[in-house]
Amino acid sequence: MKKTEILALLKEHRPDFVSGEEICKKMGVSRTAVWKHIQALREEGYLIDAAPRTGYRLVKIPDRLYGQEIADGLNTEFLGRTVYYYDCIDSTNREARALASGGAPHGTLVVAEEQTGGKGRQGKGWFSPRGMGIWCSLVLRPGIAPAEASPVTLLTAVAVASAVEKTAGVSPGIKWPNDILVDGRKLCGILTEMSAEMERINFLVVGAGINVNIPPESFPAEVRDIATSLRAAKGGEVSRAALLRQYLREYEHYYRVWLDVGFKPVLEEWKKRSVTLNRPVRVSTSRESWEGWAEDVDLSGSLILRLPDGTRQRFTAGEVTLRPGDNGPGTGD
Amino acid sequence: MKKTEILALLKEHRPDFVSGEEICKKMGVSRTAVWKHIQALREEGYLIDAAPRTGYRLVKIPDRLYGQEIADGLNTEFLGRTVYYYDCIDSTNREARALASGGAPHGTLVVAEEQTGGKGRQGKGWFSPRGMGIWCSLVLRPGIAPAEASPVTLLTAVAVASAVEKTAGVSPGIKWPNDILVDGRKLCGILTEMSAEMERINFLVVGAGINVNIPPESFPAEVRDIATSLRAAKGGEVSRAALLRQYLREYEHYYRVWLDVGFKPVLEEWKKRSVTLNRPVRVSTSRESWEGWAEDVDLSGSLILRLPDGTRQRFTAGEVTLRPGDNGPGTGD
Numbered sequence: 001m002k003k004t005e006i007l008a009l010l011k012e013h014r015p016d017f018v019s020g021e022e023i024c025k026k027m028g029v030s031r032t033a034v035w036k037h038i039q040a041l042r043e044e045g046y047l048i049d050a051a052p053r054t055g056y057r058l059v060k061i062p063d064r065l066y067g068q069e070i071a072d073g074l075n076t077e078f079l080g081r082t083v084y085y086y087d088c089i090d091s092t093n094r095e096a097r098a099l100a101s102g103g104a105p106h107g108t109l110v111v112a113e114e115q116t117g118g119k120g121r122q123g124k125g126w127f128s129p130r131g132m133g134i135w136c137s138l139v140l141r142p143g144i145a146p147a148e149a150s151p152v153t154l155l156t157a158v159a160v161a162s163a164v165e166k167t168a169g170v171s172p173g174i175k176w177p178n179d180i181l182v183d184g185r186k187l188c189g190i191l192t193e194m195s196a197e198m199e200r201i202n203f204l205v206v207g208a209g210i211n212v213n214i215p216p217e218s219f220p221a222e223v224r225d226i227a228t229s230l231r232a233a234k235g236g237e238v239s240r241a242a243l244l245r246q247y248l249r250e251y252e253h254y255y256r257v258w259l260d261v262g263f264k265p266v267l268e269e270w271k272k273r274s275v276t277l278n279r280p281v282r283v284s285t286s287r288e289s290w291e292g293w294a295e296d297v298d299l300s301g302s303l304i305l306r307l308p309d310g311t312r313q314r315f316t317a318g319e320v321t322l323r324p325g326d327n328g329p330g331t332g333d
Numbered sequence: 334m335k336k337t338e339i340l341a342l343l344k345e346h347r348p349d350f351v352s353g354e355e356i357c358k359k360m361g362v363s364r365t366a367v368w369k370h371i372q373a374l375r376e377e378g379y380l381i382d383a384a385p386r387t388g389y390r391l392v393k394i395p396d397r398l399y400g401q402e403i404a405d406g407l408n409t410e411f412l413g414r415t416v417y418y419y420d421c422i423d424s425t426n427r428e429a430r431a432l433a434s435g436g437a438p439h440g441t442l443v444v445a446e447e448q449t450g451g452k453g454r455q456g457k458g459w460f461s462p463r464g465m466g467i468w469c470s471l472v473l474r475p476g477i478a479p480a481e482a483s484p485v486t487l488l489t490a491v492a493v494a495s496a497v498e499k500t501a502g503v504s505p506g507i508k509w510p511n512d513i514l515v516d517g518r519k520l521c522g523i524l525t526e527m528s529a530e531m532e533r534i535n536f537l538v539v540g541a542g543i544n545v546n547i548p549p550e551s552f553p554a555e556v557r558d559i560a561t562s563l564r565a566a567k568g569g570e571v572s573r574a575a576l577l578r579q580y581l582r583e584y585e586h587y588y589r590v591w592l593d594v595g596f597k598p599v600l601e602e603w604k605k606r607s608v609t610l611n612r613p614v615r616v617s618t619s620r621e622s623w624e625g626w627a628e629d630v631d632l633s634g635s636l637i638l639r640l641p642d643g644t645r646q647r648f649t650a651g652e653v654t655l656r657p658g659d660n661g662p663g664t665g666d
Binding site for chain 2: 121122145146147148149150152153195197198199202286300
C-alpha cells in the first residue's frame with residue numbers, strides 16, 4: 001500500500017524532512033496523491049509537518065496498534081504477519097475464531113484498541129479499556145492432536161512474561177498454569193480456545209489481555225484489589241506497540257522450540273518464573289478442592305501435587321490458591 | 334403436538350381401528366382437526382386406512398428417521414431427547430456444531446435422510462445416499478478437559494458395534510481407534526470434533542455414518558472395495574430407526590460408565606471387538622510410519638506399539654494398516 005510505503009519513508013528520514021518530489025519519485029505517484037496519503041495518515045493520528053519547498057516530516061507516531069506499527073521491525077517469520085486491527089470489537093477471541101473458521105492463516109493476529117465483551121476463562125469478563133492495554137488473539141495451526149496441546153497454555157505465559165521483562169523491565173511471576181502476576185496481582189489474562197477433530201487440531205486461538213497503561217484507580221471495583229497494570233508496577237507508561245512486537249517475537253521463538261525441540265526448554269523458562277512450585281497450595285477443580293505441596297509441573301504442563309498422605313495427584317486443570325506457610329512437603333495440613 | 338399424540342394412539346391400537354370419536358375425545362379436538370392431522374401424517378409417509386363409522390388404523394410406518402419414530406420406545410435419559418431432523422442437509426456435523434454454538438443441549442441428535450457434503454476424517458467425503466444409512470451427529474457436553482476426551486473416540490465405536498450386534502445380528506470388528514469393519518470392509522465412519530477452552534470442553538460433536546441398507550453395487554467406484562453395508566453383510570434390510578434407537582441407548586450407557594466409573598469397562602468392550610491388537614501392524618502418522626506389534630490400548634485410548642527393537646511407541650493418533658503374518662512380538666520384519 002502506497003500510504004504505508006510513504007509512512008515508512010518518513011520514518012526512515014526521521015527527524016528530517018523528505019521533499020514532496022522525492023516521495024513522488026520513489027512511490028511513482030502524483031503530488032496530489034501524496035497529499036491525500038499524508039492527510040489519511042494524519043487522520044490516523046500521525047503528526048506530520050509540511051513545509052513549502054521542504055517537504056514533509058514525521059513528528060509523532062500515535063499510540064495505536066495499527067498493523068503497520070506492529071510490522072515495523074517485527075522480524076518474525078509467521079506470527080503477526082497477517083494483522084486484523086479493530087478500533088473497537090466485542091471480543092478478539094470471538095473474531096479470531098470466526099476468521100480461523102474462514103481460513104485465516106497460521107500466525108494471524110487480531111488486535112483491538114478496546115473490547116466491549118472481552119472474555120476471560122470460564123465465561124468471565126475481561127476489563128479492556130480503550131488504548132490502555134494489549135487486547136489480542138493469535139490464530140495457531142499446530143499439526144498436533146488436542147491431547148498434545150496443553151503445553152501451549154504455559155508457553156503463552158512464558159512469552160508474555162519474557163516480553164514484559166524485556167520491554168518494561170518488570171519481572172512477573174507465573175502462577176500455574178498461566179496467570180501473570182506482579183506484586184501478587186494479575187497483570188495479564190490468557191484464554192486459549194481450540195477447534196479440533198480428536199486426532200488433529202483445526203486451530204487454536206490464544207487470547208491475551210495485558211494491562212499496560214491502565215491507571216490503577218480506573219480498574220472496576222470488583223478487580224481493583226486483584227488486578228494491576230505495567231503502569232502501576234513501573235510508575236510510568238510503556239509502549240504498547242513495542243510490547244506487542246516483543247510478545248510476538250517471544251511467542252514465535254518458544255512456539256518453535258516447543259514443536260521442534262520439545263517442551264522441556266520452555267518448561268524450564270516457565271519454572272524460573274513460577275510462584276506456584278515448592279510451596280503449599282490449594283487446587284480447586286469444578287468437582288473438588290485439594291491441599292498439598294506443589295511439587296512439580298510435568299512435560300504435559302500438568303501440576304503435580306503431593307498430598308499430606310505422601311501420595312501424588314496430577315492436575316491438568318484447576319484454580320490454584322497459594323497458601324501461607326513454607327513448612328516443607330508432607331507437613332501441610 | 335396433537336399430530337404426534339394421534340400417531341401414538343394409532344400405534345397403540347395397531348393393527349386395529351380407532352374410532353374418530355375416540356380420537357376426538359382423547360385429544361380434545363374436532364373431527365376436522367383429526368382429519369387434518371391424519372392427512373399430515375399421510376404426507377409424511379404413514380399409511381393410514383380410514384373406514385366410515387369404524388375410524389382409522391395405522392397400516393405402515395415409513396422408513397424415515399423422524400423425531401417421533403426415534404423417540405418411540407427410546408427410553409434414554411438425555412441422548413436423543415432433542416432431535417433435529419433434516420430431509421437433506423450438507424453435513425450433520427456442521428449443523429450440530431452450529432446448533433451447539435447456539436446452545437443446543439447435551440444429548441442433542443441431528444439426523445438427516447441424506448447428506449450432500451458428508452464429512453469423514455481429515456476432510457475426506459462420506460457417501461451418504463438418501464434413506465439408506467444413519468447419518469447423524471450427537472452434541473455432548475462432558476465437563477472435562479480436552480486432554481481427557483480421547484476415550485470418546487473408542488467409546489463411539491463400541492456403541493455402534495454393540496447396536497449393530499443387537500439390532501442386525503452382525504458382529505463387527507473395531508480397528509483402532511474407531512473403524513467399524515465387517516469382512517474387512519468399513520461399515521461405519523466416525524468423526525468427532527470439539528470446541529473447547531484448554532481447561533474445559535465447550536462441546537463435542539460426534540458424527541457417525543452407518544451404511545445400513547446401501548446395495549453394495551451402489552457404492553462409488555473409489556470405495557466399493559473397502560466399504561460395506563449391513564444389507565450386504567446380512568443379505569437383507571435392517572430397520573434404520575431401530576438401529577438408531579439402539580445406538581442412542583448403547584451410547585448413553587457407555588458414556589455414563591465412562592464418566593461415572595471410568596474408561597476401563599468400556600475399553601474392555603472395545604478390546605473384545607478389536608481386530609488391531611496382538612498382531613503386526615503399520616501405524617502411519619502425518620509425519621512418519623512405524624511397523625511393529627500392536628501390544629495394547631491404554632486407558633487414554635492410545636495404541637501401544639512394540640517395535641522390532643523391543644521398545645514401545647505410544648500413538649494418540651494415526652492410521653493403522655493390518656499387516657499379514659502372525660509371528661509374535663519382536664520378530665516383525
